[in-house]
Structures are given as C-alpha cells and as structure tokens.
Amino acid sequence: MNIIKIFQVTIMLILTMIYSPLYAVDLEVTHGQNKALPIALVPFDGDNNLGLSKTIKKDLSRTGSFKFIKYDSNEKPHNALQTNFNYWRQSGANYLIIGNIEQQGSQLSVHVQLLDPVAKAHILLSKEYKISKDQSRALAHHISNMIYQQLTGNKGIFSTRLAYIDVERTQKHKPKYKLVISDYDGTNPQTLLVSTQPIMSPSWSPDGQYIAYVSFENKKAEIYVVDVSTGRRNRLTSFPGINGAPSWSPDGRQLVVVLSKSGSPNLYLIDLNSRKLTQLTRGMSINTEPKFTADGKAITFTSNRGGSPQIYQLNLSNHAIKRLTFDGNYNASAHMTPKQKKLVILHRRSKSFSIAVQDLKSGSVTPISFSKQDESPSVSPNGKMVVYATKVNGKGRLRISTLDGKVNFKLPPSYGDMQEPAWSPYA
Amino acid sequence: MSWLYSKALGMSLLLHTVILIFLLYSPSHTAKNYTIKKPIKPVSTEVIKTVAISSETIESAINKIKADKQRKQQQELAKSNRLKALAEQARKQRILEQQKLNKIKRNQKKALSKQRALLAKQQKEQALIEKNKQKLKRLKARLAKEEAEERKRIAKLKAEQAKQLEAKRLEEEKRKQEAQHQAELKKRQQQQLVDAEVDRYKALIIRAISQNWILPPGVDQSLSCQFKLSLEPSGEVKKVELIKSSGDPVLDRSAQTAIYHASPLPVPTTPAAFNVFKVVSLTVRPERET
Numbered sequence: 206m207n208i209i210k211i212f213q214v215t216i217m218l219i220l221t222m223i224y225s226p227l228y229a230v231d232l233e234v235t236h237g238q239n240k241a242l243p244i245a246l247v248p249f250d251g252d253n254n255l256g257l258s259k260t261i262k263k264d265l266s267r268t269g270s271f272k273f274i275k276y277d278s279n280e281k282p283h284n285a286l287q288t289n290f291n292y293w294r295q296s297g298a299n300y301l302i303i304g305n306i307e308q309q310g311s312q313l314s315v316h317v318q319l320l321d322p323v324a325k326a327h328i329l330l331s332k333e334y335k336i337s338k339d340q341s342r343a344l345a346h347h348i349s350n351m352i353y354q355q356l357t358g359n360k361g362i363f364s365t366r367l368a369y370i371d372v373e374r375t376q377k378h379k380p381k382y383k384l385v386i387s388d389y390d391g392t393n394p395q396t397l398l399v400s401t402q403p404i405m406s407p408s409w410s411p412d413g414q415y416i417a418y419v420s421f422e423n424k425k426a427e428i429y430v431v432d433v434s435t436g437r438r439n440r441l442t443s444f445p446g447i448n449g450a451p452s453w454s455p456d457g458r459q460l461v462v463v464l465s466k467s468g469s470p471n472l473y474l475i476d477l478n479s480r481k482l483t484q485l486t487r488g489m490s491i492n493t494e495p496k497f498t499a500d501g502k503a504i505t506f507t508s509n510r511g512g513s514p515q516i517y518q519l520n521l522s523n524h525a526i527k528r529l530t531f532d533g534n535y536n537a538s539a540h541m542t543p544k545q546k547k548l549v550i551l552h553r554r555s556k557s558f559s560i561a562v563q564d565l566k567s568g569s570v571t572p573i574s575f576s577k578q579d580e581s582p583s584v585s586p587n588g589k590m591v592v593y594a595t596k597v598n599g600k601g602r603l604r605i606s607t608l609d610g611k612v613n614f615k616l617p618p619s620y621g622d623m624q625e626p627a628w629s630p631y632a
Numbered sequence: 633m634s635w636l637y638s639k640a641l642g643m644s645l646l647l648h649t650v651i652l653i654f655l656l657y658s659p660s661h662t663a664k665n666y667t668i669k670k671p672i673k674p675v676s677t678e679v680i681k682t683v684a685i686s687s688e689t690i691e692s693a694i695n696k697i698k699a700d701k702q703r704k705q706q707q708e709l710a711k712s713n714r715l716k717a718l719a720e721q722a723r724k725q726r727i728l729e730q731q732k733l734n735k736i737k738r739n740q741k742k743a744l745s746k747q748r749a750l751l752a753k754q755q756k757e758q759a760l761i762e763k764n765k766q767k768l769k770r771l772k773a774r775l776a777k778e779e780a781e782e783r784k785r786i787a788k789l790k791a792e793q794a795k796q797l798e799a800k801r802l803e804e805e806k807r808k809q810e811a812q813h814q815a816e817l818k819k820r821q822q823q824q825l826v827d828a829e830v831d832r833y834k835a836l837i838i839r840a841i842s843q844n845w846i847l848p849p850g851v852d853q854s855l856s857c858q859f860k861l862s863l864e865p866s867g868e869v870k871k872v873e874l875i876k877s878s879g880d881p882v883l884d885r886s887a888q889t890a891i892y893h894a895s896p897l898p899v900p901t902t903p904a905a906f907n908v909f910k911v912v913s914l915t916v917r918p919e920r921e922t
Contacts (some may be wrong), residue, residue, distance in 0.1 A: 228860070228913035230830070234838055235919040237845035237890070270849050299846070299889050323892045324885070346804070357849060358882035589849075609849075 237392075241272035242356060244299035249317070250283040250305035255338070257306065257315065260345035262364045267390070267605070268589065269612035274298050285318055285328050291320035300329070311338045317348050319355060329355055352477060362585040365389045366629040367592055368407040368416055369603060371396075373621035383621070384418060386433065389585070389628070391603060391616025397436060406625060408460075410453050413632035417441065417451035419462055428462055432502060441475065450494050455501040457544070461485070463493045472506055472519070485519055486526075499543040505529065507537040516550060530563060532570040538581060541565075542588035547608065549582045549591050560593045562608055573610035583628040584608075592616075592626040644754065647747050651740070820905070829905040836898040837912070845890035847918055848882045856917035857884045859891060862908050867896035878916075887916035 227266035234236045244265070264411035274297050282288040282307040293301050304317035319330035323549045330351060338342050343364070350361030353370040366386050371394075373381040384398040384407060398404060409416055410430075417430045426448045428441040443447045445466035448522065453460055464482075472485040472495050486492040490510035497504055504519045513534040519526050523626045542549065545565070552561035552570060557577035563570045578596040585591065592605045597615075602620035606613040616623075858876035861869055872891050877884050891914065899909045 228911060228914045229908040230834060232834060232838055232841075232844060232912060233915045233917060234887070234890075235917050236842050236843050237847035237886075237918060238843065239847055242846050294892075301891075321885070321889075323889045358880055359850070480856070548717065 225572075231619075242300070243272050243274045243298050243607075244300040244302065244356070245274050245276050245293070246302040247276075247281050247283070249303070251308065251631055252304075252306050255274070255306065255313070255341045257348075258302075258304065258340050258480070261302065261349045262343055263390075264346060264349035264361075267607075267612055267614060268353065268357075269607040269609065270353075270357055283324045284316070285320055285331070288320060288322070288327075290320075290322045290586070291326065293320070296322070299323055301453065302352060308338075312336070313341060315341075315344060315348075319352055329339050330612075338426075342392070343389075350616055358595075359589060360587045360631065361398070362389055362587050362590065362628075362631075364630060365586060366413075367391065367583075367616075367626050368397075368409060368629065369594075369626040370404055370407065370600070370624045371619050371621045372624065373619075381621075384416070384431070385619070394617075394619065397433065398431060399439075406450050407627045408451050408453060409627055409629045411455050411457045411630055411632075413630050416627075417450050417453065428460075452496045454497050455499060461495040461497065461504055463495065471500075472504065474585055475549050485521075485524065494538055496539050498545055500545065505539045505541055505548070507539065516548065529565070531568065532563070539593075540582055540584045542584055542608070543559055543586065544588055547588070549584050551582060560591060560606065560611075571610065573608065573615065574604070576604075579604075581625045585625050586631050588629075592628050594624050594626060634857075636869055644747070644751055647743075647750075648865075651743065651747070671856055693842055745875065762889070793846070824909075826902070828903045829899065829900045829902065833898055833900050833905070837894075840894040840897055841890050841914070841916075844893035846886055848880075848886050851883055851918045852880065853918055856915055857887055859913045859914045859916070861891060861897075863897060863899060863912060865903075865906055867899040867920050869897060870894035875913075883916070883918070889913075890916075 287315040301320040307314040315334045346363035349363040353361035371383045382400045382404040387394040405419040407408040407418045426442045431438045444466040449463045474483040492508045495506040516530040516539040539553040541547045548563045560574040560582045561572040582593040602623045855878040857878035860873040862871040
C-alpha cells in the first residue's frame with residue numbers, strides 16, 4: 206500500500222518535472238466565455254429535399270451549446286479539399302460541418318465531415334454512410350450525436366425516443382387512450398397501445414426494450430409491462446387499491462411501485478424474477494412518484510409526510526429517509542440527473558407550477574419553464590435536457606427545455622392531449 | 633659513536649680489572665722481608681767461660697778447648713759460611729725478588745702509564761668527540777635558530793605580501809562591486825521597465841485568450857491543460873503545442889482554439905521585453921462553471 210503510494214508520488218513528481226519545464230513566461234487562463242460555440246453548417250450537396258443537414262442543424266441548435274454563424278454564400282465547400290480554410294478561419298466559426306449526398310434510386314450515399322479551420326488538425330470527423338432513403342432522418346440524428354459528442358464531450362440524445370400518453374377525446378366517441386413512442390423531437394410518433402380506459406405513467410426499462418405503465422382496462426389500476434418491439438404485454442401487479450407509478454431499477458431487475466393494499470399509498474420493490482415484494486415506506490402519509498437514482502442506491506419520491514408535498518430520498522441500504530426539497534410548499538415529480546448533481550422537480554411558486562432545477566449541493570432552485578401549468582418532467586439520459594407536459598389552450602402539449610433553461614422548444618402537437626412524457630434511455 | 637665510546641670504556645674497564653686482579657694476587661713485600669731477616673739472630677757468648685781451668689788439663693783442656701774452639705770455629709765458620717751463603721742466597725734471592733718486583737712494578741707502571749696514556753688518549757678523543765658534538769650541537773642550534781629566523785622572516789614577508797595582495801584584491805573587488813552595482817542598478821532599472829512591460833503584456837495576452845475561450849458546457853473544474861506557445865515578434869502564434877492534456881479533448885481543443893483565435897497576441901515591441909515572450913507556457917484551468 207505504502208510502496209504503491211510512494212511509487213505514485215514518484216511518478217507524479219517525475220511527470221510534474223517532465224511537464225513543467227521552466228518558461229520565461231508562465232500564463233494561466235481561468236476565465237472563459239459562457240456562450241454557445243460558434244459553428245457553421247454548409248447544407249450538404251445533394252440534400253435538396255431530404256432535409257438531412259436541416260435536421261442536424263436543428264438537433265444541434267436545440268442543445269443550446271451551438272450558435273450557427275452566417276457566412277458568405279459563395280463559400281460552399283462539400284469536402285475538405287474544396288475548403289478555403291483561410292476564409293473559415295476568419296469567419297468566426299470554430300467548427301465547420303460539410304457533406305454531400307449521392308442518390309442512386311432509393312439508396313443514399315452520405316459523406317459528412319467536421320472540420321476545425323482554426324487549429325492545424327483540420328479534419329475532426331469524416332464519415333461515409335450507405336442507407337436507404339427512409340433512414341435519412343435517423344442518420345441525421347446519428348450524425349448529430351457524433352458531432353455533439355466530438356464538440357462537447359457529452360453523449361448526444363438525438364437518437365433517443367419519448368414515450369407519452371395521448372388522449373383523444375371526441376364528442377361522438379368514448380375517449381381513446383394511447384401509449385405513443387416518438388423520436389426525441391416528437392417526430393415519427395408510433396402508437397404502441399390503445400385503450401378505452403385510462404393509461405398512465407409510462408416508464409422505460411434501462412435497456413429501452415420494455416415500458417411499464419398503469420392501465421385501467423380492468424376497471425381498476427394495474428401495472429403492465431409491454432415489449433416495445435413486439436407489443437406483447439405482461440401484467441405485473443393487480444393488488445387492491447392503487448397500483449401505480451412504476452419505475453425501473455438501473456440494473457433492470459426490479460421495479461419500484463406505489464401500492465395502497467395496506468391502506469395509504471406506500472413504496473414497494475418488486476423483484477422481476479421472483480415477483481417478491483419488499484415494502485419500503487410505511488405510515489399513513491402519501492408516498493408516491495418513486496424514481497431510482499442513476500447509481501441504483503436510492504429512490505427519490507414525493508411525500509406529504511411533512512405536511513406539504515416534498516421530495517424525499519430513501520437510502521436502499523438502510524432505508525433511511527431524508528428530505529431533499531425545502532424551497533416552497535409544493536415540490537413533486539422529482540427526477541434526478543444521471544450525474545446526481547441536480548434534481549429536476551415540479552415546483553410551485555406563487556400560483557404557477559413550473560419545472561425547476563434544484564442544485565443538490567447548494568440547494569438553490571431555478572425555474573426553467575414559465576407557462577404556469579407544467580408537469581411531469583423527464584430528464585434526457587445525458588442529463589442536459591428535460592421533456593415535460595404543459596397546457597396550450599386547454600390541451601396537453603409537450604415541450605423540451607435544456608437544463609440551463611436557455612433553449613425551450615415545443616414538440617409537434619397531436620390531435621389529442623399529450624401527457625406524461627418519459628424520455629428513453631440511450632439504447 | 634656511542635658504541636665506540638662504550639668499546640673504549642669497556643676496554644679500559646677490562647684493563648683496570650686485570651691490573652687490579654694482578655695486584656691483589658701478587659706476593660706481598662712485607663711477607664718476603666720477614667722470611668729473609670730470621671737467620672741473622674744467633675752469634676758468640678762461649679768465650680768468657682774458659683778462664684778458670686788447670687794447665688794440663690788446661691793444655692788438654694786448652695787443646696780440647698782449642699780443638700773444640702777450632703771445631704767450633706770451623707763449625708762456626710761453616711755455620712757462618714752456610715749462613716753467609718744462605719744470606720747471600722737470600723740476598724740474591726732478595727735482589728732477584730727485588731728485581732722481579734721492580735720489573736713487575738716497572739711493568740705495572742708501564743702498563744699503568746700505557747693505560748693512562750690510552751685512557752688519556754681516549755679521554756682526549758672523548759673530549760674531542762664531545763667537543764665536536766657540542767660544536768655540532770651549537771652549530772645545529774645556530775642553524776636551527778637561523779632557519780627559524782629565516783622562516784619567520786619569510787612568513788612575515790609572505791604575510792605582508794598577502795596582506796598587500798588582499799588589500800589590493802579587496803580594493804579591486806570593491807571597485808568591481810561598485811561597477812557591478814552600478815551595472816546592476818542600471819540593469820535593474822532597465823529590467824524594471826522590461827518587467828513592467830512584460831507584466832502588462834502578460835495580462836493583455838491572458839485577456840485576449842480569455843475573451844476567445846468558450847467554456848465547454850459543464851466542464852470539470854478540476855481539470856487543466858498546458859500549452860507551449862511559440863510567438864513571432866508580430867505576436868502571431870507560430871506554434872501551439874499541447875504539453876499536458878487535461879484528459880478531456882473538448883477542453884484541450886477549446887483552449888487551443890482560443891489561442892489561435894486570439895492570434896496575433898499582444899506582445900511588447902521592445903526586443904528585450906519581447907524575448908521573454910518567444911516561448912510561453914499557458915495553462916488553461918476553468919474556474920467558473922457554465
């Protein structure tokens with residue numbers, strides 16, 4: 206142990222010596238600019254009606270991390286060889302995205318490059334893809350992911366999906382409850398389930414293969430698990446009273462659910478193999494909206510045990526419970542970021558409900574939405590964005606905000622009420 | 633030397649011992665004389681007794697006496713002769729003895745004188761040696777003294793010389809120091825000017841790069857990276873080398889881009905101040921979270 210430590214220290218010293226030659230001037234820069242990275246995207250050659258470059262541009266702008274600069278329309282390189290680096294160096298763009306698409310029937314050959322005109326290593330990425338035409342949007346998201354990761358170091362969420370409940374109400378017919386899956390940006394919605402009885406609380410399994418949800422199809426609340434690719438379903442719980450708010454453990458082996466079989470709503474763990482139940486909370490207060498933390502070691506939940514709804518955290522190793530929120534008299538629907546540094550909550554301030562971000566270290570709460578009727582926040586797997594439901598003219602709509610609140614955009618509306626969005630994992 | 637003396641001394645000691653033994657065992661003179669004197673004592677007292685006796689008888693007596701006398705005389709004579717001879721023999725013996733004694737004495741004397749002479753000679757030699765020794769000693773002492781004095785003198789001379797040299801050196805040094813001091817003062821004044829300029833441009837460079845550095849969102853504040861910049865006198869960044877990566881390529885690249893974007897960097901125009909900026913180390917360490 207000690208030898209290892211000495212060895213480490215020695216290595217450190219040697220490294221320090223190697224890396225710290227003496228210079229006449231030793232400067233240190235500690236303050237930078239807190240602004241979006243200026244980049245440029247030249248629409249890909251041959252992308253007239255495919256919208257590939259447009260999707261990439263949209264994806265990247267929605268993160269709030271990039272600012273697309275204007276450039277001389279005479280400069281339209283489509284590969285690195287054509288690129289006038291002197292011009293782009295002066296253009297103010299730190300990075301340049303270019304590409305070209307060749308169509309052969311329904312087949313596309315897509316070549317994309319990410320260039321760094323400022324530094325000497327010009328080509329950061331150069332990729333070529335052969336796809337069918339109907340995959341162009343998926344490819345655009347894939348390219349966005351690569352560029353995003355290259356430029357920010359974070360994984361992109363452009364290929365992830367959303368699950369949400371869409372309720373169609375017409376005067377003639379009974380309401381239709383649908384479980385819908387769409388791309389992260391709300392495009393390409395696919396209905397997975399339809400029911401005349403309410404469907405609620407969709408929750409993704411960590412591998413993205415299954416969704417647990419609550420269904421009233423038997424005139425009572427029951428928890429089901431549906432296979433996303435086949436639509437095959439399995440009933441998980443059907444206890445008397447409430448069977449609600451399922452949420453998967455990060456290892457996919459357990460679900461935490463809310464059951465009221467013994468009176469008031471309490472949290473239970475269900476082992477998916479053995480179906481064994483473990484009660485986590487007791488008492489007469491309401492305990493609901495449980496969610497595993499990313500490390501699987503704790504569960505956050507909403508409880509009125511202190512008088513008003515607040516967020517608590519239950520430590521799974523010793524079942525100790527601590528309160529996390531203290532700002533205001535209504536905090537609910539908590540979702541912790543993957544790095545477990547921030548807590549996204551539904552927060553009431555004066556009479557409006559908004560999505561807010563609480564810094565877990567400082568405890569400071571910052572609202573990031575302002576429409577007064579927001580609810581059901583769900584954090585993206587990279588922890589950079591949150592999708593939530595809101596009301597527009599009395600109708601449920603979905604919006605996405607970056608966690609810093611700088612970018613906020615709406616998702617394409619459906620005919621019905623869009624509710625309870627759940628952001629999928631990367632898979 | 634000493635073994636020689638000791639040899640001579642030994643010889644003399646041996647000789648003396650021999651003489652002494654000789655003297656002790658030789659026959660004593662007094663004893664000899666005594667034996668010689670003894671036979672001289674008995675001579676004539678018989679003559680008086682013969683006067684009162686008859687003629688015939690007297691005759692006969694006279695004859696007898698005469699014969700007796702004659703015999704006695706003869707006896708006497710013989711005795712005397714014998715005595716004389718004895719005496720003579722004794723005398724001769726005595727003379728012989730005397731001669732012998734004399735001879736011995738002479739010999740003794742001779743040996744003694746010889747011994748004395750030898751001794752004297754030896755003493756003389758001894759004295760000479762002693763004298764020489766003393767002389768040598770004195771000479772040596774004198775030499776040593778002289779030498780010591782010489783040494784002392786030389787040492788004194790040397791010390792004086794050293795003192796002089798030291799004084800000279802000190803003076804030289806003082807002059808040098810003074811000159812150096814003056815030069816340093818001048819240099820320092822210049823350096824101060826240069827330093828002030830360098831400091832000013834350091835701040836300007838940091839500001840220029842800071843203004844161009846776009847913080848990567850959510851960058852880890854415990855990270856830092858280090859670059860080596862080579863600058864042209866125009867401030868143009870000739871070369872950017874990443875010498876210590878932060879481990880986060882996005883942070884490294886954001887800093888590198890900032891450096892290139894800030895080029896040309898503000899650099900001093902005076903060559904002395906610019907020289908400092910030819911090669912610059914730049915550490916980029918995000919302190920503010922986005």
